[in-house]
Amino acid sequence: MLFILEDAINGILMGSIYGLTAMGLTIIFGVLKVINFAHGSLLMIGMYVAYWTVALTGIHPYLSLFIVIPAMYLFGYYLQDIVIKPIFKAEKDVREPITVIIVTTGVWYILDNMTLLFFGPQYRSIDDNPLKGKMMELGEIMISVPKLWGFVTATITAFAIYYFLQYTRMGRAIRATSLDRDAASLSGINQYKIYNIAFGMGTAVAGIAAVTLVPFYNTFPSVGVLFDIKGFIIVVLGGLGSIHGAIIGGMIIGLIESVGPQFMAATWTEAIVYGLFLLVLFVKPSGLFGVKYDW
Amino acid sequence: MTLLEVNNIDVFYGDVQVIFDLSLHINEGEVVSIIGGNGAGKSTLLRTISGLLQPANGSITFDGTSVHNLPPEDIVEHGIVHVPEGRRLFSLMSIKDNLIVGAYNKRATPNTAKTLEYVYSLLPRLYEREQQIAMTLSGGEQQMVAIGRGLMAMPRILMLDEPSLGLAPVLIKDIFQTVREIANKGTTVLLVEQDVNHSLNLSDRGYVLEHGRVVMEGAAKALLKDPHVKEAYLGL
Numbered sequence: 001m002l003f004i005l006e007d008a009i010n011g012i013l014m015g016s017i018y019g020l021t022a023m024g025l026t027i028i029f030g031v032l033k034v035i036n037f038a039h040g041s042l043l044m045i046g047m048y049v050a051y052w053t054v055a056l057t058g059i060h061p062y063l064s065l066f067i068v069i070p071a072m073y074l075f076g077y078y079l080q081d082i083v084i085k086p087i088f089k090a091e092k093d094v095r096e097p098i099t100v101i102i103v104t105t106g107v108w109y110i111l112d113n114m115t116l117l118f119f120g121p122q123y124r125s126i127d128d129n130p131l132k133g134k135m136m137e138l139g140e141i142m143i144s145v146p147k148l149w150g151f152v153t154a155t156i157t158a159f160a161i162y163y164f165l166q167y168t169r170m171g172r173a174i175r176a177t178s179l180d181r182d183a184a185s186l187s188g189i190n191q192y193k194i195y196n197i198a199f200g201m202g203t204a205v206a207g208i209a210a211v212t213l214v215p216f217y218n219t220f221p222s223v224g225v226l227f228d229i230k231g232f233i234i235v236v237l238g239g240l241g242s243i244h245g246a247i248i249g250g251m252i253i254g255l256i257e258s259v260g261p262q263f264m265a266a267t268w269t270e271a272i273v274y275g276l277f278l279l280v281l282f283v284k285p286s287g288l289f290g291v292k293y294d295w
Numbered sequence: 296m297t298l299l300e301v302n303n304i305d306v307f308y309g310d311v312q313v314i315f316d317l318s319l320h321i322n323e324g325e326v327v328s329i330i331g332g333n334g335a336g337k338s339t340l341l342r343t344i345s346g347l348l349q350p351a352n353g354s355i356t357f358d359g360t361s362v363h364n365l366p367p368e369d370i371v372e373h374g375i376v377h378v379p380e381g382r383r384l385f386s387l388m389s390i391k392d393n394l395i396v397g398a399y400n401k402r403a404t405p406n407t408a409k410t411l412e413y414v415y416s417l418l419p420r421l422y423e424r425e426q427q428i429a430m431t432l433s434g435g436e437q438q439m440v441a442i443g444r445g446l447m448a449m450p451r452i453l454m455l456d457e458p459s460l461g462l463a464p465v466l467i468k469d470i471f472q473t474v475r476e477i478a479n480k481g482t483t484v485l486l487v488e489q490d491v492n493h494s495l496n497l498s499d500r501g502y503v504l505e506h507g508r509v510v511m512e513g514a515a516k517a518l519l520k521d522p523h524v525k526e527a528y529l530g531l
Contacts, residue, residue, distance in 0.1 A: 169395075169404070176385045176396045183383040186345060188371035188400030188448060291387060 015254020040224025076203025239290020
């Protein structure tokens with residue numbers, strides 16, 4: 001019985017990191033109404049930034065947040081400003097412009113292959129960091145320390161973003177733009193700037209997720225793909241645009257993935273995850289915490 | 296003094312021309328009504344003035360500066376504030392947050408607390424319910440929030456697009472009463488309405504729009520007595 005509890009705890013911890021990757025996706029979708037197919041690649045870029053920062057300076061992996069967050073924010077801000085915005089403007093009468101989705105797919109391929117070109121296909125990991133392989137004993141239960149750090153980080157990030165969106169001038173403007181673009185414009189909000197900022201925020205959150213992964217996960221050019229699909233499922237499960245929905249959706253997926261193999265072949269857990277995904281789409285298409293209204 | 300001047304504008308939706316060679320002007324401190332049936336181009340005119348649409352030809356000047364090439368957020372900065380048709384509130388935000396977002400422009404933000412107090416004194420119902428989510432309000436309350444949000448931007452000219460649309464007659468009276476109070480405080484008001492009787496009664500001047508053209512203009516009192524207006528819009 002105890003090992004199931006152990007798996008459940010570690011699964012929830014890992015799931016909160018999945019949730020963190022999905023949170024960036026949900027922020028970007030909430031405001032731009034565009035599924036960012038490049039999100040996994042942004043996570044991958046974040047992991048490379050974190051990896052090289054730690055590998056070159058030898059600092060504690062979490063200290064790389066001070067470099068990763070601003071770097072990723074600016075990267076996302078200008079990616080949206082330079083690459084995506086022109087398409088957005090050309091299609092401004094279309095509410096969910098499919099061409100923008102195609103552009104993000106292009107960005108995904110370019111980023112992944114550029115990384116492959118520059119850094120090669122090898123798996124990189126930081127072997128001598130203070131978190132690697134650390135376990136904490138709680139009675140007879142072993143808890144993975146780097147995942148626990150990830151859990152704490154995910155929780156703090158979720159609360160910080162919630163507070164920012166709820167109580168600051170810019171946060172209110174972001175929410176207003178996500179609810180009604182024209183009405184936001186008429187209130188004096190430059191909607192394209194809000195898109196840049198939202199994209200920057202989503203990318204920065206992907207960077208935070210990357211930092212939580214780097215201490216115990218390998219960094220390689222296609223690492224994003226593993227988290228990409230999971231991210232989409234989590235976002236649909238938790239409700240598009242919902243911050244806490246992303247975290248809780250992530251925990252559910254993490255839980256299924258780690259407890260499931262106790263009862264069945266590990267590959268079956270995938271089937272359960274996708275089955276749950278379909279079930280949510282059938283029963284509550286707006287997701288567990290999504291608000292049912294017209295986007 | 297002329298505050299807003301629209302000179303010979305043509306406006307298109309795609310290939311369809313909606314407004315033809317339209318000119319009008321609004322003086323500082325005036326209340327002006329634009330009346331006309333469905334599809335006359337009233338809302339299009341307001342959307343053009345506020346920058347959501349751009350005129351193909353012609354010009355719009357506000358207080359001496361040309362504004363027709365500016366994006367909506369810059370036009371708000373100048374003091375032209377448009378309360379759109381159908382309220383268009385931020386549905387999942389509280390009344391208070393809706394109002395605060397109204398004061399987003401750089402001119403209004405520093406005065407948010409003061410304007411909020413003014414809006415609450417004008418519309419005390421909003422203060423009672425400031426934490427309520429906009430989506431859950433009745434039509435009349437939503438219209439009050441929409442007008443309040445417009446006032447939060449510190450308008451020099453407030454453009455209201457069909458504020459009485461879909462409201463019960465008793466609420467319509469309230470809305471027009473509020474508009475009158477706003478005008479009495481010195482804000483210039485441009486009112487687009489299908490409720491011709493009410494709107495002309497509280498206006499100084501009026502324009503009649505038909506098929507995207509101004510077909511008649513003059514003092515509100517005179518328009519109310521005009522046989523064409525009486526027959527077409529007042530049903531007399």
